Amino acid sequence: MGGLDAVFRPRSVAVVGASTRPGKLGHEILRNLLEAGFGGEVYPVNPKADEILGVRCYRSVSEVPGPVDLAVMVIPARLVPGAVEEAAARGARGFVVVSGGFRESGPEGAELERRLVEAVRGAGGRLVGPNCQGVANPHAGLCATWPLVTRRGRVAVVSQSGTVAAFLATSLEEHGVGMSKLAALGNKADVDEVDVLEFLAGDPETEVVALYVEGVAGGRGRDLMEAVRRCVEAGKAVVALKAGRTEAGSRAVASHTGSVAGAAEVYEAAFRQAGAIPASSLEEMLDAAEALAAHPPMRGDSVAVVTSSGGGGILAVDALESRGLRAAELSGETLAALRESLPGYAVVGNPLDLTGSATAADYDAALAALSRDPGVDGILAIFGDPIPGAFEVVSRWREGLGGRPLVAAYLGGGEVQAAELGKFRGAGIPVFPTPERAAAALAALRDVGRGSA
Amino acid sequence: MGGLDAVFRPRSVAVVGASTRPGKLGHEILRNLLEAGFGGEVYPVNPKADEILGVRCYRSVSEVPGPVDLAVMVIPARLVPGAVEEAAARGARGFVVVSGGFRESGPEGAELERRLVEAVRGAGGRLVGPNCQGVANPHAGLCATWPLVTRRGRVAVVSQSGTVAAFLATSLEEHGVGMSKLAALGNKADVDEVDVLEFLAGDPETEVVALYVEGVAGGRGRDLMEAVRRCVEAGKAVVALKAGRTEAGSRAVASHTGSVAGAAEVYEAAFRQAGAIPASSLEEMLDAAEALAAHPPMRGDSVAVVTSSGGGGILAVDALESRGLRAAELSGETLAALRESLPGYAVVGNPLDLTGSATAADYDAALAALSRDPGVDGILAIFGDPIPGAFEVVSRWREGLGGRPLVAAYLGGGEVQAAELGKFRGAGIPVFPTPERAAAALAALRDVGRGSA
Numbered sequence A, B: 001m002g003g004l005d006a007v008f009r010p011r012s013v014a015v016v017g018a019s020t021r022p023g024k025l026g027h028e029i030l031r032n033l034l035e036a037g038f039g040g041e042v043y044p045v046n047p048k049a050d051e052i053l054g055v056r057c058y059r060s061v062s063e064v065p066g067p068v069d070l071a072v073m074v075i076p077a078r079l080v081p082g083a084v085e086e087a088a089a090r091g092a093r094g095f096v097v098v099s100g101g102f103r104e105s106g107p108e109g110a111e112l113e114r115r116l117v118e119a120v121r122g123a124g125g126r127l128v129g130p131n132c133q134g135v136a137n138p139h140a141g142l143c144a145t146w147p148l149v150t151r152r153g154r155v156a157v158v159s160q161s162g163t164v165a166a167f168l169a170t171s172l173e174e175h176g177v178g179m180s181k182l183a184a185l186g187n188k189a190d191v192d193e194v195d196v197l198e199f200l201a202g203d204p205e206t207e208v209v210a211l212y213v214e215g216v217a218g219g220r221g222r223d224l225m226e227a228v229r230r231c232v233e234a235g236k237a238v239v240a241l242k243a244g245r246t247e248a249g250s251r252a253v254a255s256h257t258g259s260v261a262g263a264a265e266v267y268e269a270a271f272r273q274a275g276a277i278p279a280s281s282l283e284e285m286l287d288a289a290e291a292l293a294a295h296p297p298m299r300g301d302s303v304a305v306v307t308s309s310g311g312g313g314i315l316a317v318d319a320l321e322s323r324g325l326r327a328a329e330l331s332g333e334t335l336a337a338l339r340e341s342l343p344g345y346a347v348v349g350n351p352l353d354l355t356g357s358a359t360a361a362d363y364d365a366a367l368a369a370l371s372r373d374p375g376v377d378g379i380l381a382i383f384g385d386p387i388p389g390a391f392e393v394v395s396r397w398r399e400g401l402g403g404r405p406l407v408a409a410y411l412g413g414g415e416v417q418a419a420e421l422g423k424f425r426g427a428g429i430p431v432f433p434t435p436e437r438a439a440a441a442l443a444a445l446r447d448v449g450r451g452s453a
Helices: A026-036 A077-089 A107-122 A163-175 A193-201 A220-232 A247-257 A264-273 A282-293 A310-322 A332-341 A358-372 A388-395 A414-426 A435-451 B026-037 B076-091 B107-124 B164-172 B193-201 B221-233 B249-258 B264-275 B282-294 B310-322 B332-341 B360-371 B390-397 B414-426 B435-451
Strands: A013-016 A041-045 A070-073 A095-098 A127-128 A135-139 A144-145 A152-159 A179-184 A206-212 A237-242 A278-279 A302-305 A378-383 A405-412 B012-016 B041-045 B072-073 B096-097 B126-128 B134-137 B143-147 B150-160 B179-184 B206-211 B237-242 B277-279 B301-308 B376-381 B405-412
Touching: A013 A077, A026 A041, A026 A144, A026 B096, A070 A077, A070 A152, A070 B264, A070 B282, A077 A264, A127 A163, A135 A193, A144 B221, A152 A282, A152 B072, A163 A179, A163 A206, A163 A282, A163 B072, A163 B310, A179 A193, A179 B249, A193 A206, A193 A220, A193 B206, A193 B405, A206 A220, A206 A282, A206 B096, A220 A237, A220 A264, A237 A282, A278 A282, A278 B076, A282 A310, A282 A435, A282 B282, A302 A310, A302 A358, A310 A378, A310 B164, A310 B376, A358 A378, A378 A388, A378 A435, A378 B072, A378 B390, A388 A405, A388 A414, A405 A435, A435 B282, B012 B026, B026 B041, B026 B143, B072 B076, B076 B096, B096 B221, B107 B126, B107 B179, B143 B164, B150 B193, B150 B282, B150 B414, B164 B179, B164 B282, B164 B301, B179 B193, B179 B264, B193 B206, B193 B277, B206 B221, B206 B282, B221 B237, B221 B264, B237 B282, B264 B277, B277 B282, B277 B435, B282 B435, B301 B310, B301 B360, B310 B435, B332 B360, B360 B376, B360 B390, B376 B390, B376 B414, B376 B435, B390 B405, B390 B414, B405 B435
Parallel strands: A013 A041, A013 A070, A070 A095, A095 A127, A152 A179, A152 A206, A206 A237, A237 A278, A302 A378, A378 A405, B012 B041, B012 B072, B072 B096, B096 B126, B150 B179, B150 B206, B206 B237, B237 B277, B301 B376, B376 B405
Antiparallel strands: A135 A144, A135 A179, B134 B143, B134 B179
């Protein structure tokens, strides 16, 4: 088992430093591994415990009865290099070192990190970390990170920052959008963004990559863009957020990670050139990833807005326009069909205002007419009132638009909205909380459509 | 009972068109009035029902036994002018007409609207609507709108759009931030933004106004800015979102409301000149309103960032910088105090990175040191991990910073985060979901600080 397979698709995992105490990372990671439904063996290792969370515990990795593919380490830094050698002797080729106390803590730590890398290379293995928040592969029931995430899907999260990875993972899970892989890279002593992107380019479970970059090692910038391009060429959409975009932010990157931040504009242009979609905030990256996972790309700039809220429609048009999209000019035929099929209260145009009297049936009729208009590249449906049945309409029409995206926003709908959102999330269809965020998601779908045109 | 008092502080309310059927607006509004804990009399009016939701129902307003201050109408448009006269005869001076079918529906509706206004003026009353989503005053237990909102607080919501009002109201409620008043103005046949702002300028329960404007009647622009200024001079913070900011959006305003949209830049400059804070999206308006309701203004541009997430800290600095704020330069004394009081894993600087090992006690020590630094105008605390006790630290220190704001972001913290957020919301302290949104909230606090400097 070579390369990153031992990290993402292990058959067995040892947790070195498993803890009996809830709240400690060595406990949480073990619990998440057990609760995520991992199919292979899980071996807690702790010299002072016989059993943790009902699972037999071993004094050292050497005592584990079966072979070990992946060793997750949550022990003091000075013990890690030795534990790596021990685990390698039991067959481990994947190493995830959660422990801090390495390069980030000073010269002694840097020396420990050097010895750690030497031990991993000596074993022919690969190392994620140290000082990292771990990895996950929901498709294998593998959650060697925290908090617990289990929903299977198409989005891979790659992030130097553990918190950013956790934010993306928990937000995706909460919105019903599943993940394919998660890698929180920490100090990147061995595996970095380039390695993970290369792995993901060949990963059939990944269709979208959310990439958060603080900085890359000197000379590795070109490789990063190459790896992004390889993902894009393999049909994956990549959305990338570069932190340290301002001068002050860039200084913060240098002090946080010791890596070179690089000018924001340079990164952004390079990402675009490699076919990735640059995001300008965490939330924008999240929204784009959700949209890209759920919807087809948009092949043009023209969006039809269907709304029960006049105000929501105006805000949507503002936001579309400010992102280089535009309100589609509906054909005479479409306008006639809309007038024919909609009740008198509807204000036919674009935005198409179904008004506060709107029902799910009105949205249905509107989408039927819009679906036949070749001048419409995508649809933004705003549910701005308690509209029971919103989910059923969207889930029916999203497949019926000839490969054009139908993105939904739901706001102001109280209890009915909460019930409808539950249905959307159960089906993994993202719904945005404002027209502006839905418009930004459509812009990401247009960007990816352009790249693949 | 004159002016808008009859609308916002009635002693009795008649719901003309109260319905027996759940889901109908005439039912929902009655239910919300009853559930919000209104202290006065509520009279359902419906010729076909004896009782609705356990409350005695009357065939017409004329049959209501006591005097009526406020009449809420949810009946067909053609019946409204007559019902207004009837209600006026029972003493009503406040009128909220939810029903559509007036000016927005064509010439016949416009004529009905003219007659409606005539009837209201004839009675010496004031009218909100028609075609509107109603009003609320949680301090009086008055919820003549939907969805149900009851939390008392300091934020007034003024919006032509019902959906925007509902979005703000439900989001504020969900985040534990209460409202003082809500007015969803609809067609604005009588009461418009100017009238409500003038009322709010003298409303002791209002400290923050969230104002959503699509367009104003010709010649009313100057009055609007005057009314904004009057609120600001009365010590209220006003955050304003102008819809129809792009050319296409502005055309959408014209078609939606028939009112003049006006150039975005003109509005924005005028809002700033009147002392308001312009917002560029719904979410930004919401976040600013929450921050303004909970925190003191910021008297300068320098922010200290305390974080458990290095990545979160970098994103915060980027966002602060891009909004014209900056990372404060900490004094030598502060740096020494931080080094003294924090554990070895903390990376002392700004951002102050407490790392993934951070505990609530570390934040406590950090805030103690930062509170004594006169070069710090505000603090952004990022909890980027499961950190139990986050709420207690923030709630202790927010009063101990000599009138400087302490704004919190919490992300990536799983179950612990959910529990902590529950405590923040219970106390009405807003927490932002990303460092970027927290930074934007601080920018609003700086803007209001500038205005009042």
